[in-house]
Structure formats: structure tokens, C-alpha cells
Amino acid sequence: MAATDLLRSGLERFGRRDQQIARYFIDHAEEIPFLSAGEIAETLGVSGAAITRFAQRVGYEGYPHLQRVIRHDLRATLGMKQPGGRDSVVARFWASERGNLETLQDLPEATLLAFARAIARAKQVWVVGARSSYGISLLAETILSSFRPGVRAYASDLLLSRPEQLLDATPDDVVIVFTLRRYSRATTRMIRALHAQGVQVLLITDQGASPLSKIAHQSLHLPTQGTDVLASLAPFVSVCTLLASLVAQELEGGHLKQAETLNAEFAVYEY
Template identity: 85%
Template sequence: MTTTPAPLPEPAALTAVDLLRTSLENFGRRDQQIARYFIDHAEEVPFLSAGEIAETLEVSGAAITRFAQRVGFEGYPHLQRVIRQDLRATLGMKQPGGQDSVVARFWASERANLDTLQDIPEARLLAFARAIAAAKQVWVVGARSSYGISLVAETILASFRPWVRAYSTDLLLSRPEQLLEITSDDVVVVFTLRRYSRATTRMVRAMHAQGVQVLLITDQGASPLGKIAHQCLQLPTQGTDVLASLAPFISVSTLLASLVAKELEGGHLKQAEALNAEFGVYEY
């Protein structure tokens, strides 16, 4: 009796960037230059036009189009779309793995994140806090899980200064008339992390166009808002197999609130606490 061997599993499909990487040595000099840009800046490509890439590389826009066609795509938009799809697949929520060391890995990654946060220069944090303290209004925005962080940041900051409001960019996008309330004296504190919300990108760009100062708090990827942000903090998000860590965002929000309180010398907090006592907000 003979048995038929089980078929070998098919290899996982290569991403567009993998294909470029494996073919790199076969390209000419200019194509190697363009390919390396796509490999090194894959997370930025979904937000860049062919013209912007061409300007960076000091080549023509047609050179980018011809390169995309030579490597098997209809043109740059097709290559861009495939890279975007690849990123969505790799940056999406992962399925949980084995449970034997989840707890140990979780605490190890949280400690690593906190250690990395200590490397943020104090001057950068102070500049963030001073911009928040000096603003007429503080808009705190995010989408999905980032909106949850925005709500926490609003709660903390509102204890120390007036006119702090958290907004879901998904809801703002459905009510764009709220942009009429923005002035150039305001700041918007933006929380965003991969996968970057299209609503957040679109709404914050609209705010920026109205002159608001953009303070971006993001992960260590390539946020599409990085180019327009007046100030940016990139935080580590090393987490479990399933989720990125949100703890660094809460820690930094708390630290910024402490720095804002110091800048404003606590006057608003004293008034707020007096009102809490008058209305019996707390049991004790």
C-alpha cells in the first residue's frame, strides 16, 4: 500500500516591497534608487504623490511611472494601492498566539516602553506643554482607540486649564461646521497610531489650513500628519501579540498635564476644586 505525501504548504505571497527587495540587484542605477525609496519609506508611500517622490529623488514624475510599469504594475497609483493593501494586512490586528508567556511578555514590553519614554528631551515636552497652556482653546482629537486616549487627555488637562474639548474625528467629519469655531490662537492635540485613521488625517489637515497649531502625538511609524505638525512626539507602542500598547500615550498625557499645571500655576485647578466642593461632586 502506498500513501500520497501531504502537499507542501504554499509559500506566503510576497508583498510589493518584498518583490522590490528581491529584485533590487537586477535593476539599473536609477531604478535601484527608486526601489530603495519604496523599500525604506513604504509606510509613507500611501500618502505621497508620484510628484512628491520624484521631487525627493530629483527625478521626473514620468520616471516613477515608468519604474512602476517595469516592475509589473499598471502605473504608480496601482503600485501605491498594492503597498497600502499590504500595510493594512501586516498592521491589522493580529490573532493571539500561545498563552503561556503573554503576561510576562506584556510587562516586559511595558517596561521597555517606559524606558524609551525617558529618552524624550525635556525641552520638547516643555514646548508641548507651553503651547497647550498658551492656547485659547485646546482641541484634543482622535479616532477609534485614539479617541479613547483623547477623552482621557481631556479629563486630565481640563483640571488645569479651561476650554479643553475632546472630539472624535469621525464625528467631526460628519459635522464640519464645527471648524467655524477654530481660531489661529487654538491648538489641536492629535492622537493617532497605526492603522492611521483617514478621518483624522482629513480633519486635522482642514484644521491646519485654518491656522491652528498642530501638536501630534503618534507612534514610531510614518504618520501622514508628520509633515504638517508644528510639534511631534513619537512614542513606543511595543505591546502583546494582539494589541499595541496605549500606556505610553496615557503616561505622556499625564506628564504634559503636570507641566501645563506648572506653567499656569494652578489657578484654574483651585477654582475647579472649589466648585466640586460646592456641588458635592465627591463623597469625600
């Protein structure tokens, strides 16, 4: 039985304080792998020892043990799934994509404009992602570079292996970070490091509980309903394209004309 199911089944037997703690674990299961006992205790207004004793009362060695079990449960449910039957894979795929794109229309225009202004005004734009999110980072770098200089994509794990690159970061910079469950530990570490140096964090993530939500200056949560096997990346592509258009508007075209002149001069394209 999953740890949260175990806690849910015992709610009626728990005392008032244990019910409060158990409900927090149930309602915030996706955040637990990234929270210390002290952080949970502070949120609930109890002592760190109360969190430890609760974990022991429900059958675990302590909070770290319960945290590990919850992390394991999440990995089992949030990883890639085995494909189902063939019959309606195509129909389900297009139905989910339509649903995602319709949901995107509910994103507040003011939030999108604030993202674009932050990107347009930054000295440097760091674009960070891991695994499939890194592919989105490369796309964002490509289209944003058409309108402004100083945009560079970084793979989280490679950036983590060369932390001296953080010396280039300034409070005048922004970092656009893409996260998708399962959230990359390398991404979390690097974005926290950039945040500590005063870099403005623009988070574009799925509808889960990203560990970076608490430190992000601005956030966009995108629908990622996909097929039986994979989450959809289409909403990320659409939002990147829209943000690039808004940045271009903010910059009144930016250096697009000069960039196109250079493309022609160096015969970058066949036609």
C-alpha cells in the same frame, strides 16, 4: 510576495534611477499610501512620469496600482494579530510595558516643555483621535480641563461629519492629535484642515510614519510595543499625565482651585 520584497529582490537588476526609486519605496513603505507620485518625484528630483514608468516596469499598471498593493500589504501586517500561545502572555505583557516606560525616559525634556507651553498659551485646545486614540483624547481632555478652560476632545469621524465646527478654529488654537497605526483617514483629513486654518499641530504618535508628521509643528513619537494582539496605550496615558503636570506648572495651577471649589459645591464626589 509583498511589493517591497519584490522591489528588494530586483534591486541588483535595476538601473541607477530605478534603484533610487525602489529604495525610496522600500525605506518609506509606511508613507507611500499618503504620498502622490508628484510628491515622491519632487523628493527624489525626478519627474512624475519617472515614477509611473518605474511602477509599470516592475509589473504594475501604474503608481496608483503599486500604491494600493503597498497599502494592502501594510494592512495585513499592521492590523490586529491573532493571539499566540497562553504560556507567557502575562510575562511578555509586563516586560513590554517596562520596556516602553524605560524608552519614554529618553524623550527630550525641551520637547515636552515646548508641548506644555503651547497648550498653556493656546486660546482653545482641540484634542483629536479616532477609535482607541479617541479614548486617549477623552483622557487628555479630562486632565487638562482641570487646569485650563477651552479644552475639548473630538472623535475624528464625528468631526468630519460636522465640518462646520472648523469655523471655530483660529490661529491662536492648538490641536493635540493622537495617531496609531493603522492611521485613520478621517483624522488625517481633519488635522490637515485645521492646519490650513493656522492651528498649531501637536502630534503624539507611535514610532511609525504618521501621515501627519510632515505638517506637525511639534511631534512626540512613543514606543507602543505590546502583547501578541494589541499595541500598548500605556505610553500615551503616561505622556498625557506628564504633559498635564507641565501645563499646570506653566499656569501656576491654572483654575484647579476654582474647579475644586465647584466640585465641592455641587457634591461631585462622595468623599
